Amino acid sequence: MADTVKRGDLKYVKFGNSDMMVSEVCAGTMTWGSFNDKEEQAFEQMDKLIELGVNFFDTAELYPVAFNYGQTTEMWMGNWLEKRVAEGKVDRSKIYIATKCNANGIGGKGEAHAYDLETLMSSCTASIERLKCNYIDLYQLHWPTRDTPLFGAAVFKPDGELRPMAFQDKGTPDVFEAQVLAIKQLLDKGLIKHWGLSNENAYGITMFCITCDRLGVPRPVSCQNDFSLVDRIYESDTAEAAYRFGVVGLPYGPLAGGVLTGKYFDKSKYSKADADRPVEECRMRKTPEFQPRYGFPAAMQATEKYMALAEKYGLTPTELALAWANSRPFNCSIIIGTTTVRQVEECVNAFKIELPAALLAEVDIVHEEFRSPVCFYADKPTCMEAPWLRGSISHASQPRL
Secondary structure (H helix, E strand, C coil), X not given: CCCCCEECCCCEEECCCCCCEEECEEEECCCECCCECCHHHHHHHHHHHHHCCCCEEECCCCCCCCCCCCCHHHHHHHHHHHHHHHCCCCXXXXXXXXXXXXXXXXXXXXXXXXXXXXXXXXXXXXXXXXXXXXXXXXXXXXXXXXXXXXXXXXCCCCCCCCCCCCCCECCCHHHHHHHHHHHHHHHHXXXXXXXXXXXXXXXXXXXXXXXXXXXXXXXXXXXXXXXXXXXXXXHCHHHHHHHHHCCEECCECCCHHHHHHCCCCCCCHHHHCCCCCCHHHCHHHHCCCCCHHHHCHHHHHHHHHHHHHHHHCCCCHHHHHHHHHHHCCCECCEEECCCCHHHHHHHHHHCCEECCHHHHHHHHHHHHHCCCCCCECCCHHHHHHCHHHCCCCCCCCCCCC
């Protein structure tokens, strides 16, 4: 039947213009070392991911996040990789490791920079040493150094407005050339196999790609941006730029910081899905200042609609959110984020689901009512309060009793 959810096997796809054949689910790692405070917790999740067929892992020198920033995640992953390779349980050549360098220098030299050659070389080699992986399959620039808005801002304003960190340049052609030539050195030395972008927009993708073509350097193969049922900003001109230049999507945030799981609706069964991980210990409650956009009241209102839609089709909200993100033609692999083995199992199994056309159409109707409600256009604090909702629903950080 056309309105029936289908379940199959985990699929592997060619990662854009690279030679990588990756699982459609990519293992995110950014809470290993913060919300997961024991190394064995990360080991358990990585073991389960491998068991379930996941061969793609994404990390960063910045990780973990929310607190205890920098280096720990890569070190834990390296310890796991070294141990499992020695045991004959993992073949390094058959898994793909992606990491990132960030322009604030967190986890790196500790100083802000513009992805200059010296810093990229230092950060890349340090990541390889921590990961104990010999080379990086996909090396990404974590966010733009130019004065463009970031992280939830849906409009452009120059001079660093609507940007949570300092900028290093004005995005002129010479800056793109210097960064591309620095990446070329990493490629030429065999430190990295491919490279990608993150938190970029149409201008950045276009400038990087035409600069690469002019200089004879391989284009970035992917763009890792925020993308979910409640953040579809990428689908506009950024998606077109990526499509025209053959840059595939590797989105993060498909569960909007856990909000789309439904767990922040305290009376729902989803709030108690992990008996050993109470919702009070989860991101929106424990560190409400970290990525608060995901818990905007309007996003919570939209989540209620998606929860009802999931249940109508016999899915969990998590399954709907992940299977939908995977259904978008511009995405190649989707980054999940987990803190328990149970979450790993639910998330990976969501990628075995094919959503029917009728459900996808209903998702779009909800989207027309709630268009990217985790984003803001002018005033983020107002979105935190959403006075137009007259208190009918609150931010995810506030218990709903």
